Amino acid sequence: MNAPHSPAPRRPIRELPDELISQIAAGEVVERPASVVRELVDNALDAGASQITVRLLAGGVRLIAVEDNGFGIPRDELPIALKRHATSKIGSLHELESVGTMGFRGEALAAINSIADCAILSRVADQSSAFLLDGRTGEIRPVARSTGTTVEVKELFFSTPARRKFLKTDATELAHCIDSVRRHALARPDVGFAIWHEGKLVEQWRACSGAQALDQRLADVLGEDFITESIVVDYGTSLSAPGVRVWGRAGIPDAARARADHQFCYVNGRYVRDKVLTHAARSAYEDVLHGHKQPVYALYVEIDPTRVDVNVHPTKIEVRFRDSREVHQAVRHAVENALAAPRAQTAAQGGVAAAAPLAGIAQAVAAPAWSQPAMNFGASETSARGHEVRDLGALWQPATTTTAATPPAWAERAPGSAALAATQPPGAEATPGRDTSAHAWPLGRALAQLQGIYILAENAQGLVVVDMHAAHERIVYERLKHQLDLQHITSQPLLIPATFAATPQEVATAEAHADTLHTLGLEVTSFSPKTLAVRAVPATLVQGDAVELARSVLGELAQHEGSTVIERARNELLATMACHGAVRANRRLTLEEMNALLRDMEQTERSDQCNHGRPTWRQVTVKDLDALFLRGR
Ligand SMILES: Nc1ncnc2c1ncn2[C@@H]1O[C@H](COP(=O)(O)OP(=O)(O)OP(=O)(O)O)[C@@H](O)[C@H]1O
Ligand SMILES: [Mg+2]
Incomplete structure (x- = not known):
């Protein structure tokens, strides 16, 4: 999932030409120990390191040492590395415009060396020894080290006490240093990181490989x-x-x-x-x-x-x-x-x-529920009814009631859901009450309604509890959004128009926004100077209170003046409508209706949250229940 990292082959460190220097964003590079850590880890990554160790004393103020197993710096280039505007990473304006490395300014080591005691120990693969450069004296001497580089930074801001005073406690500076390494670690699961503070290992993230590398690293770090x-x-x-x-x-x-x-x-x-x-x-x-x-x-x-x-x-x-x-x-x-x-x-x-x-x-992303014919409300609104509702009844025979003969009002309004619910879960038989079917549906088989608010269902993991109003509200909302996207909220005329005593503002809004109302599947016309009549409502909302619906939509329209209401306040408008159309608490649902709702939820985008961002369902696993009853202890 992560792009493979192959470090650019090492090039010699060169001083940048003046015209390029002037192009580079200049300014303060080092504010605190964490900035030094960031720069040094950047350098180690650019050198192709697969293991980076950060050692700190006193939150990094007394010592920051970053050790890597990258390709190192040859002896004769060590002094150049500490020079300002000396870099091996870019050489031309063209390269500045397409930077592929973390560093490119040739500034970091010079900036750090000017405010602290620096030493660079480095060895390249074809050199017989490692060399240490003392940043203060410029002296170079051979030392023992395997291929790679260690940069040591001691006594940060030693010569600028005023800046040192701005540093926070060691614990705070340490936390910032760890944050800095953490950010690198999240970008490079293929690299191992270790952080030591005062001789103690405080964080360690091992290098990960394979398809799950990023997940592994995210889990390790976060x-x-x-x-x-x-x-x-x-x-x-x-x-x-x-x-x-x-x-x-x-x-x-x-x-x-x-x-x-x-x-x-x-x-x-x-x-x-x-x-x-x-x-x-x-x-x-x-x-x-x-x-x-x-x-x-x-x-x-x-x-x-x-x-x-x-x-x-x-x-x-x-x-x-x-x-x-x-x-x-x-x-x-x-x-x-x-x-x-x-x-x-x-x-x-x-x-x-x-x-x-x-x-x-x-797969789920590539083929959203909407693209499946069964959910295509706009076109198949009428054709999908009738027999599929009966299939649904056959599949989900209610255990106690006898209402199965009449198609549930719910499914009537939601042809998509009926069609979907009629499709058997893989491996399930149509025999009612068989556990296999309950297990095949992600949200399971409805068992009962609780307090007129919750639906209880059984799935493979255990108990599913659904907030029925919240869930249905989201389903209606998503359906309306989808229909509006297709420019077609199916409207259903009311046999008897619902009239209500309206305020002058409501009458005015209904007149001014007749087109918008039409787009929303509503027809509200004046009946008398003080009465409005709702003549049609969206088919999806036909069970709701037409007057309440019209009133709140008129209220919203009045708030959002102007002709582009739909563009600006589309989602608010539809959410208001959905709230009125959604099944209310305390409405008794049949098992078929409950199951139809569960099947709808499984197919509806964002159905895990209601329109207000609250969860619509929760899983209580058998393990949770066992714990509740102290079973198996
Ligand atoms: N850990 C390291 N391993 C190998 N080479 C390094 C290492 N650290 C620094 N260098 C060499 O020293 C040069 C100077 O490093 P410095 O961090 O100052 O500049 P930079 O990384 O090129 O640019 P920037 O200022 O944007 O970080 C680098 O271009 C690189 O060639
Ligand atoms: Mg750098």
Whole structure:
């Protein structure tokens, strides 16, 4: 999943020509120990290291030593490495415009050497010995060392006490140093990292390989929970976005945190803080995460280096995209696609939703529920009814009631769901009550309704509890969005128009927005100067209260003045409508209706969250239940 890393072959270190120096973003490179750590680890990665060890004393203030097994620096180039504007990584403006390495300015070692006691120990493969360069005296002497480089930085800011005073406690500086290595570690699962502080190993992340390398590294660095509570992102491998690839993991809405401390963005392997990327990621969560909670994610953007400028900030933490809209769209779609797939499906396949193999997610993304004929509400609204509802009844015979003969009102309104529910789960027999069928459906077989609010169902993992209003609201909402995208919210005339006493503003809004109302599948006309009549409502919402629906839509329209209401407030409008159309608490549902809802949830994008970002269902596993009853202890 990660792009293979092959370091560029080593070139001699040269001083950059003046005209190139003037092109490079200049400024403060070292603010604190963590900045030194960042620069030295960058250098080790550029040298093709596969193992990097960071040793610190006093939070890095007394000592930072970064040791690597990269290709080293030849003896005669050691003094040049400490010179300003001396680099082996670029040599021309063209190369500056397509940087593929972490470093390119030839500044870091010079800047560090000017504010601390530096020493470089290095050995290249074909040299008989390693050499140590004393940064203060310029002396070089042979030492023992295997191939690779160690840079030692002692007594940071020793000659500038004023700056040293700005440093925080050792513990804080240490935490920043660890953060800095962590960011590198998340970008390079193929490299092993170790951090020692005061002689104690504080972090160690072993090199990982294979298809699961990134997941393994994410779990090692951010914790197992990050993996179990996130979804694979993989976008742009096809022709859909030839310029930009995005991969990684996006946390499920439930995993969102109070702080934005688990949001990692990388561009071509470089950790960046970029408004375009964070905004794109945030907007992908718009429809499933409300309030001030911060989503968690690790996103890796790969883009042609000529399309992104890394030379904008002295610490290279910011980048500038040539076409930021393109990148915004790619990231937004990447995360949106990942979040859209209902997780029940993947949970059933392999335990935790998030641990689903990449192929499973990719498939779900490639073939969204909408593209399947059974869910094509617009066209097959009428044809899919009748017999399929009867099939549904046969499959899900209610155990106690006798209502099976009449098609459930629910399924009547949702032909897609009826058709889907009628499809047998793989390996299941049509015999009612057989456990195999319950196990084959990701959200299981409905057992009962609880307190008029929850649906209880049984699946392979145990008990599923569904908030029926919340779940149905999302299904109706997604259906309306889909229909509106197709410019076709199917409208159903009411046999008897529903009239209501309207305020002058409601009458005015109904007149002014007749077209918008029509697009939304509503027909509201004045009956008398003070009365409005609802003559048609969207077919999906026919069971709801027509007057309530009309009133709230008119209220929203009045709020969002102007002719582009639908474009600007589309989702709010549809969410309001969905809320009125969704089944209310305390409505008794038959088992068929409950099962139809479960099947709909399995097929509806974003159905794991209601329109307000709350979860719509929870799994209580048999293991959870056993623990509750102290079984097997
Ligand atoms: N760990 C290392 N292994 C091998 N070569 C190194 C190592 N660290 C530094 N060098 C060499 O020293 C040169 C100077 O390093 P320095 O970090 O100052 O500049 P840079 O990496 O080229 O650019 P930047 O200032 O953007 O980091 C590098 O170009 C590289 O050739
Ligand atoms: Mg460097």
